Amino acid sequence: MKIVVAVKQVPERDAVVRVAADGRGVDESDVAWTMNEPDAYALEEALQLKERAGEGEVVVLCAGPERVQSTLREALAKGADRAVHVVTPEAGEGSLGERDSLDVARLLAEAVRAEAADLVLTGLQSDDLGAGQTGVVMAELLGVPHATLVLHVELLDGGDGRRIKVKRELEDGWMQHVEMALPALLTIQSGGNRLRYATLMGIKRARQKEMREVQAAAAGKRVDEVVKVSPPTRVKRTEMLTGSADEVAAKLVERLRFEVKVL
Amino acid sequence: MIAGAVGMLRVGIELAEPLSFSVTERLLLMALIAASLGVFAWRSWPIASNILHSKKDADFSLRPVGRRAWKFFWEVLCQSKVIRQRPLPGLAHAFVFWGFLAFALVTLNHLAVGFGHGFLQYSGSFGPFYVGFAGIWAVLVAVSISGLFVRRFVVRPKWLGKRVSVESGVIAGLIFVLMVSYLAALFVGDKGFAARGLWWVHTLSLLVFLPLIPRTKHLHLLLSPLTVFLKRPQFSQIPKLEGDEDFGLFAGRDVTQIIALQAYSCVECGRCAEHCPATTTGKVLNPKKIVLEMRSYLNTAGPGSEEPLLDRPGSAMSMEAAFECTTCGACEFQCPVGVQHLSILIGLRRGAVNTGAWEDRYGTKLFLALEKQGNALGMSSIERDKFIAKQEFPIFDGSQEYCLWLGCMGSYDPKGREIVSDFARVMQALGVQFGVLKKEKCTGDPARRLGNDLLFGDLAAQGLKTFAAAKVTKIVTICPHCVRTIATDWLEYGVAPEIEHHSDFMARHAHLLPKQDGGSIVYHDPCYLGRYRDVYDEPRAVVAAAGELVEAERHHERSFCCGAGGGQAFLGEESGERVSHVRAKELIATGAQTIGTACPFCNSMFRDALGAVGGENPPQLLDIAQLVARGLAPRALSSDAEEKSG
Structure with a gap:
């Protein structure tokens, strides 16, 4: 069973994000990077699948400049067997910033095709752009069935790996269980597993693992265009509810339930 | 005769x-x-x-x-x-x-x-x-x-x-x-x-x-004369890992000569167990049994064995036991024959964590929080920024004498923040110039004590870089864990600026502190200040200026742990009786009006314990910095300080 996990490197949660000078992207000079969280869960699911099956290979895949190798190393340290790095230029033509989701999906699909994987896992969306496109577009390009928002994957047929059953998260706490044939692509939702911590032994073993670099194809023409990037403007609104305590409570519950939607 | x-x-x-x-x-x-x-x-x-x-x-x-x-x-x-x-x-x-x-x-x-x-x-x-x-x-x-x-x-x-x-x-x-x-x-x-x-x-x-x-x-x-002479010079010394195959005490091959010598020297007197907060509250861990199991391992499996040290059938040297230690060091301090339990217990944890053998929901959560958020409480660093801004703490820019290190508790814990704020007031009242770092990450103390060398090493290296970049020369902090980790454990990665605990700082300025009649105050010795650093008199001098000093039944080097150390504060519910409850009852039994602490972790543990065992009228719980700040007039002081810093 060969599993490819496509991951993305994104700015850290606490990173101070500033709009770049051209107003169409983010200034990366001061940003600390980390693995996209849903991708970390995809990797965890892959590692657990391999552990449950008792055999197999987990290949981790990432497109981006030199810096993404730290994220690939982290994946190797946590237990992935090999890494493939699709190298894009740091900036300018062909860099990630110049490519749309379709283009990135093409780069990744190309690399996956060469691996002939049984299963491709990736996070359902990225923490930075949040387009949620890359995974499903990849499935389309690879011509394999896909399922999204997956929390758990089960190998069927005694684990020979030809069919799987996945648990999908729907709205309002509903779950859907779907059986699928392999090969397939799944986009993984955060929180389905407990992530593992990186270990010293993992890091030391990771040094000996293969990290293959592949040059990215030239960027295709964008089908969309980023016009402007701006931070959200903070709106603070205070409204005083008046009336008796009972009335205020009733109004408050109504607002919280239907307007703020937290109840 | x-x-x-x-x-x-x-x-x-x-x-x-x-x-x-x-x-x-x-x-x-x-x-x-x-x-x-x-x-x-x-x-x-x-x-x-x-x-x-x-x-x-x-x-x-x-x-x-x-x-x-x-x-x-x-x-x-x-x-x-x-x-x-x-x-x-x-x-x-x-x-x-x-x-x-x-x-x-x-x-x-x-x-x-x-x-x-x-x-x-x-x-x-x-x-x-x-x-x-x-x-x-x-x-x-x-x-x-x-x-x-x-x-x-x-x-x-x-x-x-x-x-x-x-x-x-x-x-x-x-x-x-x-x-x-x-x-x-x-x-x-x-x-x-x-x-x-x-x-x-x-x-x-x-x-x-x-x-x-x-x-x-x-x-x-x-053996024991030899063992005492040859034991590692520092208290709770954690030896450096050597080479690519050393992950701590995983199997017999990792047991060193000093450990073997100590294991054979044990005289089974049980002082370690008698003073152990885990053993005496009904947990699995018994430091004496750990040492004897080590000896029995050497006798049966032998040195150089590949068999894992932890969880052999029927062995008291279990994963559960190893991770119940609060690293309070009472065992090591008491041992008359030179056994150094902490390097063994922490060594066993290193062997388990560095290889990924330890799986614990809370432990993993803590490690991931330290990896991602850089603090043990798993909070966003933006929360710290907000706190600093609200308190109007000056940012350290190299012109101030001291860098005030907040630590995870001082940055994110509500009570820790109160302590830091009060200590800042004390510094301002004394006219001492200080600033806080714009960004701080955990010193790595819980990672170090839990045996996560990768995480600890990363945090130590980053911390050293941060201090160097900010050109810090003197650090002061409210947390004894930060002091120990920065001053001693970081040495593996470089020399940090001089650091002192706020008890040292305030004791040096004791003659300038307000004399108060603050009633009876029982002082609790934090393990990482007392046994780890031999600081007993300084915080007492501070307490004595704030009120009447009272001693608990166990004090000084015999002080009983609050239960937080060694990462325990983050590891979820303990088995047996809670260590913090035992200690809180002991402190309450003195009849003192106030419990004085000198560590934000102790403070946090007793805050919870007093809620459970404090009864109707529990004593007040204050850090020594808060005891001092109690004697400062709040308004006059802050304007005073502004004049001085302005």
Whole structure:
């Protein structure tokens, strides 16, 4: 069973994000990077699948400049067997910033095709752009069935790996269980597993693992265009509810339930 | 007794010794000595071999020899720890030990007599003097060993263990016979049959005693002086990992010579367990059993074995036990034979965490929080930014004297923030210039104590870089864990700027602090300030300025842990009774109006404990910085400070 996990490197949660000078992207000079969280869960699911099956290979895949190798190393340290790095230029033509989701999906699909994987896992969306496109577009390009928002994957047929059953998260706490044939692509939702911590032994073993670099194809023409990037403007609104305590409570519950939607 | 001995001296004392030995007797004596030495060597060899075949301690250095010699003098020759921690049995033990030393010459002479070469001459003055001197010791030893015998077999304190040690009884009996046969020889006038009989009884006791030493806890007679001399110089020292295959104590191959030596030196007195917050609150961990299991591992699996150390069938050295330790260090501090439990326990954790063998929901959560958020509480660093802005803490820019290090608790914990804010007020009132760092990450203390070397190393390296970049020269903090980690543990990665705990800082300024009549205050010694850094008087000086200082039942180096250390604060519910509840009850029992703490972790533990066991009217809980701040007029002070800093 060969599993490819496509991951993305994104700015850290606490990173101070500033709009770049051209107003169409983010200034990366001061940003600390980390693995996209849903991708970390995809990797965890892959590692657990391999552990449950008792055999197999987990290949981790990432497109981006030199810096993404730290994220690939982290994946190797946590237990992935090999890494493939699709190298894009740091900036300018062909860099990630110049490519749309379709283009990135093409780069990744190309690399996956060469691996002939049984299963491709990736996070359902990225923490930075949040387009949620890359995974499903990849499935389309690879011509394999896909399922999204997956929390758990089960190998069927005694684990020979030809069919799987996945648990999908729907709205309002509903779950859907779907059986699928392999090969397939799944986009993984955060929180389905407990992530593992990186270990010293993992890091030391990771040094000996293969990290293959592949040059990215030239960027295709964008089908969309980023016009402007701006931070959200903070709106603070205070409204005083008046009336008796009972009335205020009733109004408050109504607002919280239907307007703020937290109840 | 002494008068009697002096009286004997005056009349000239002589030891009854056989005048001559027949050839048969000499041959028999030689054969018996050879047999005794042979059995002794045969029984000792596997132990010596296990120690010698254990892994070399890569970081071992005899230096500082002076300190080692002092420890040897103080702990071995003066029996300081033996006596101080258990005065009555300790003194009895010390008499036996000193008696043995006094008897060294007598014993040599005794055997030499058997070959016709006795060298203590009773005609001169030294011989009679020494024989009498030894006689006094013989009385002391006989009385002491009888007392210890009664303690072990009649009183039976529970810390000695459930199993009655038969060989201890035999050894005590032999020692008693040795002393009595010696004393009897002082009073036997003739040199005939009685003298010969006593000589042989004494000799046989000696020759039986010797081979009993190696396979019983009496091995400490031989090993513990060496162990005390060779132990690692620092308290809770965590050795550097060497090479690419060293992940801590995972299997027998990782057990070092020092650890093996310590494991064989254990005398099973149980002081470690008696003072252990885990053992005494009903948890699985028992530090004495860990040491004995280590010995048993070496005896069965052997050094160099690939079998994991943790969780062997029926072993007390379990994963659960290893991760129950609060690293309070009471065990290591108490141990009279030089066993360093913390490097063993933390070593076992390193072996489990560095290889990923330890799976724990809370532990993983903590590690991921430290990896991602850089603080143990898993909060966003933006929360710290907001807190700094709200408190209007100046940002350290190199112009201020001190960098005020907030730590995770000071940055994110509500009570920790109050403590930091109050300490900042104290600094402002004293007119001391300080600033806080724009960004801080955890020092790595919980990762270090839980054995996560990867995470600790990353955090230490980042921390050193941060201090260097900000050009910090002096750090002050409210957290003893941060002090220990930055000042000692970081050394593996570089030298951090000088750091001091706020108790040191405030004690230095004690004469400037407001004198208050703040009622009775019981001070709780944090482990990482007391046992770890030997700071006891400074926080007390601060407390004394704020009110009337009261001591809890256990205090100073015997202080009982709050239960938070060693990462326990983050590891979820404990089994057995909560350590914090036990300590809180002890503090409440003093009747003090206020509990004074000097560590934000202790404070946090007692905050919860007082809610549960504090009753209707619990004492107030304040950090020593808050005790001082209580005496500062809030308004006047802050405007004052603005003038000074402006």
